[in-house]
Amino acid sequence: MQLVCPAGNLPALQAAIDAGADAVYAGFRDQTNARAFPGLNFSDDELRDGIAYAHQRGRQVYLALNTYPDSARLPQWYAAVDKAAEFGCDAIIAAEMAVLDYATRTHPALKRHLSVQGSATTAPALRYAHERFGISRAVLPRVLSIQQVERLCEGSPVPLEVFAFGSLCIMVEGRCQLSSYVTGASPNRHGVCSPASFVRWEEHDDGRRSVRLNQVLMDRFEPREPAGYPTVCKGRFEVGGEIFHALEEPTSLNTLELLPRLAQAGVAALKIEGRQRGAAYVGSVTRTWRDALDRYRASPQDWAAQPRWQSALSKHAEGHQTTLGPYHRSWH
Amino acid sequence: MNTMKLSLGPLQYFWPREHTLAFYREAADWPLDIIYLGETVCSKRRELGTRDWIALAAELARSGKQVVLSSLALIEAESELGVLQRLVDHGDCWIEANDLSAVQLCRERGVPFVAGPTLNVYNHHALAMLMDDGLRRWVPGVEQGHVLLRELREAMRAEQREMPELEVIAFGRLPLAFSARCFTARALDVAKDQCGFRCIDYPDGMPLATREGRPFLRINGIQIQGEEITDLGPELPQLRELGVDVLRLYPQAEGMAEMVAHYHLARRSPVAPPRVGARNGYWHGEPGMRAPETT
Numbered sequence: 001m002q003l004v005c006p007a008g009n010l011p012a013l014q015a016a017i018d019a020g021a022d023a024v025y026a027g028f029r030d031q032t033n034a035r036a037f038p039g040l041n042f043s044d045d046e047l048r049d050g051i052a053y054a055h056q057r058g059r060q061v062y063l064a065l066n067t068y069p070d071s072a073r074l075p076q077w078y079a080a081v082d083k084a085a086e087f088g089c090d091a092i093i094a095a096e097m098a099v100l101d102y103a104t105r106t107h108p109a110l111k112r113h114l115s116v117q118g119s120a121t122t123a124p125a126l127r128y129a130h131e132r133f134g135i136s137r138a139v140l141p142r143v144l145s146i147q148q149v150e151r152l153c154e155g156s157p158v159p160l161e162v163f164a165f166g167s168l169c170i171m172v173e174g175r176c177q178l179s180s181y182v183t184g185a186s187p188n189r190h191g192v193c194s195p196a197s198f199v200r201w202e203e204h205d206d207g208r209r210s211v212r213l214n215q216v217l218m219d220r221f222e223p224r225e226p227a228g229y230p231t232v233c234k235g236r237f238e239v240g241g242e243i244f245h246a247l248e249e250p251t252s253l254n255t256l257e258l259l260p261r262l263a264q265a266g267v268a269a270l271k272i273e274g275r276q277r278g279a280a281y282v283g284s285v286t287r288t289w290r291d292a293l294d295r296y297r298a299s300p301q302d303w304a305a306q307p308r309w310q311s312a313l314s315k316h317a318e319g320h321q322t323t324l325g326p327y328h329r330s331w332h
Numbered sequence: 333m334n335t336m337k338l339s340l341g342p343l344q345y346f347w348p349r350e351h352t353l354a355f356y357r358e359a360a361d362w363p364l365d366i367i368y369l370g371e372t373v374c375s376k377r378r379e380l381g382t383r384d385w386i387a388l389a390a391e392l393a394r395s396g397k398q399v400v401l402s403s404l405a406l407i408e409a410e411s412e413l414g415v416l417q418r419l420v421d422h423g424d425c426w427i428e429a430n431d432l433s434a435v436q437l438c439r440e441r442g443v444p445f446v447a448g449p450t451l452n453v454y455n456h457h458a459l460a461m462l463m464d465d466g467l468r469r470w471v472p473g474v475e476q477g478h479v480l481l482r483e484l485r486e487a488m489r490a491e492q493r494e495m496p497e498l499e500v501i502a503f504g505r506l507p508l509a510f511s512a513r514c515f516t517a518r519a520l521d522v523a524k525d526q527c528g529f530r531c532i533d534y535p536d537g538m539p540l541a542t543r544e545g546r547p548f549l550r551i552n553g554i555q556i557q558g559e560e561i562t563d564l565g566p567e568l569p570q571l572r573e574l575g576v577d578v579l580r581l582y583p584q585a586e587g588m589a590e591m592v593a594h595y596h597l598a599r600r601s602p603v604a605p606p607r608v609g610a611r612n613g614y615w616h617g618e619p620g621m622r623a624p625e626t627t
Contacts, residue, residue, distance in 0.1 A: 068454040070480050071487035098457035122407050125432035143512035171509040180475045181620035217542040238541045239519045326512040332524040
C-alpha cells in the first residue's frame with residue numbers, strides 16, 4: 001500500500017518525503033483546493049521546487065483541485081489543471097465534473113484521482129467516474145465500515161485510497177453545508193470550513209471561555225478545560241434537555257489497527273489528513289505510518305499495532321483522542 | 333405570465349405508515365404538479381417498503397400528477413443499491429438522483445432523472461454533461477443562490493445549450509449534511525444498529541439548540557437540517573424572472589395543505605406574498621441561517 005501524505009507548504013512536503021511518504025498531495029494558494037487557508041499552500045515556484053524534490057527521490061506529488069467552481073470561475077480551475085500538467089504533477093485529485101472533464105480532454109496523460117469530495121461510495125458511482133473521466137484511483141469518503149470497504153475493493157473498477165489518520169470529517173465529504181449555513185463560507189465553493197475569520201473567543205471573568213462562529217455559540221469551556229477548534233460538527237449543543245457533543249467529539253481518525261485488513265482487501269493507498277498542520281506533524285505521523293507499513297510488508301503474519309506507534313499518533317490527534325470512526329460499526 | 337409548477341419534495345422525516353399514506357392521500361387533491369416519493373435519508377426506515385412506494389406512485393399518478401421516485405442521498409450497503417436498482421428498473425417514473433450511484437444506474441438503463449439537491453452541480457458544464465446522461469430537471473444544492481443560477485443560465489446560453497427544467501427549494505427545512513452516523517440514535521444513547529426506529533417519534537426532526545438556547549439545527553437520523561423553515565415566497569418575482577420552472581415544498585408534519593394553497597395562490601399572482609417562513613440567506617449569497625440578533 002502506498003502512503004500518501006499532506007503538504008501544506010514546502011517544508012511539510014520535504015518533511016513528508018524525508019519521513020518516507022510515497023506521495024504527497026498539495027494545493028495552490030487559492031480556492032481551487034479544499035484547504036484554502038491563509039498562509040497555507042504553494043506558489044507556482046514552490047510547487048515546482050516541491051515536485052523536483054519529490055521526483056529526485058522517486059516519490060510522487062498529487063495536486064488537490066477538489067473544490068466546486070461555479071460557471072464564472074471555471075477558467076481559474078482549468079488554468080490550475082494546465083499548470084499541474086505543465087509542472088509535471090503525477091496526478092490531480094479532483095471532484096467536480098467540469099474540472100475532471102477538462103483534464104480528461106486536455107491532458108489525457110495526466111492521471112486523475114477522484115477526490116473524497118466527489119462522494120463516491122458505491123461501485124456504480126465509481127463506474128460513473130471511471131467511464132466519464134477515466135479516473136485511475138478514487139479516494140473513499142469516510143462513511144463506510146471496514147466490511148463495506150472490503151466489498152467495494154472487489155467491485156470497484158479502479159484502485160481505492162482510504163483515509164488512515166487525521167482530523168475526522170463526520171459528514172459525507174463534498175456534501176456538508178454546516179459551515180456555509182453559519183458563515184456563508186463553504187468547503188465546496190471556497191475550500192474552507194468554519195474559517196478562522198469567523199471565530200471569536202470570549203474570556204469570561206470566572207476564567208471560562210466561549211467560542212462563537214459568526215456569532216453562533218459553538219461551545220463553552222471551564223477554566224483549563226481543553227478547547228478544540230469550533231467546527232459546527234465538534235461543538236456542544238443542547239438536545240432534549242442535555243448538553244453534549246451532539247454530532248461528534250473533538251477526535252481524530254486512526255485506522256492503524258486495521259492496516260492488515262486494508263492491505264488484504266487490496267486498498268491501493270492510505271491517506272494521511274492534515275495539510276493545515278505543520279512540518280512537525282507531517283514528519284512524525286508519516287514516520288510512524290512508514291514504519292508500520294514497512295513492518296507489515298516485511299512480516300505480515302506477525303504484525304501487530306505497536307503501542308509506541310499509537311502513542312506517537314495520539315499526540316497529534318484532536319483532543320488527544322482517536323477513533324476508528326465509521327470503519328467500526330459501533331461508531332455509527 | 334408563465335405559471336410555475338409546484339412540487340412536493342420527498343418526505344425527509346420518518347412517519348408512521350398510516351400517517352404517511354393519509355398524508356399522500358390528501359396530497360393527491362392538492363394543487364401540486366409533481367410529487368417526489370421515497371426514502372432519501374435512512375434505508376432502515378421501512379414503514380413503507382420499496383413495493384409500497386411504487387404502489388403509491390402508481391396511485392398518485394392516476395390523480396394526474398407527475399410522480400418521481402427519490403433515491404437515498406448516501407448509499408453504503410449492497411442492500412441499498414439493490415433498492416435503487418429496483419426503483420430504476422421499475423421504469424414508469426423518473427428518478428430523483430441524489431448521488432452518483434443513481435445517476436449511473438439511470439444512465440445505464442436509459443431512465444430520465446432529476447438531479448437532486450445533494451448531487452453537487454455547480455456549473456453549466458457539469459449540468460450539460462448530466463443532461464447527456466439523461467438529466468431532465470435540476471434541483472440546485474441548498475447553498476446556490478440567484479447569482480450562481482443566473483451566471484449558469486447565461487453560460488448555457490453562450491454555449492447554445494437548452495436549460496433543463498429548473499426546480500428551486502422554496503419552502504422547508506434545508507438538508508445541510510449527511511453522515512454514516514445516526515445523530516438521533518446518538519442523542520438517545522442507543523446504537524444505530526439497535527435504534528428502535530426512534531426517529532419516528534420526531535415527525536419534524538429533533539431540535540438542537542446552542543448552549544444559550546438559540547434554536548439552531550434539526551437532527552433527522554443521519555441528516556442534519558437547518559432549524560429554520562425557509563420560505564422564498566417574497567422572492568417569487570425574482571424566481572420567475574430567473575426562469576425557475578418548479579417550486580419545491582418539503583413536507584412538514586403540520587399545515588402542508590395550507591402551505592400548498594399559499595404557494596398555489598402566490599404562483600398565479602403578480603404580487604409577491606408576505607413571508608410566512610424564514611428568509612433563506614443562501615438565495616441572497618449570504619449564510620443560510622438568519623443573522624443572529626447582536627447582543
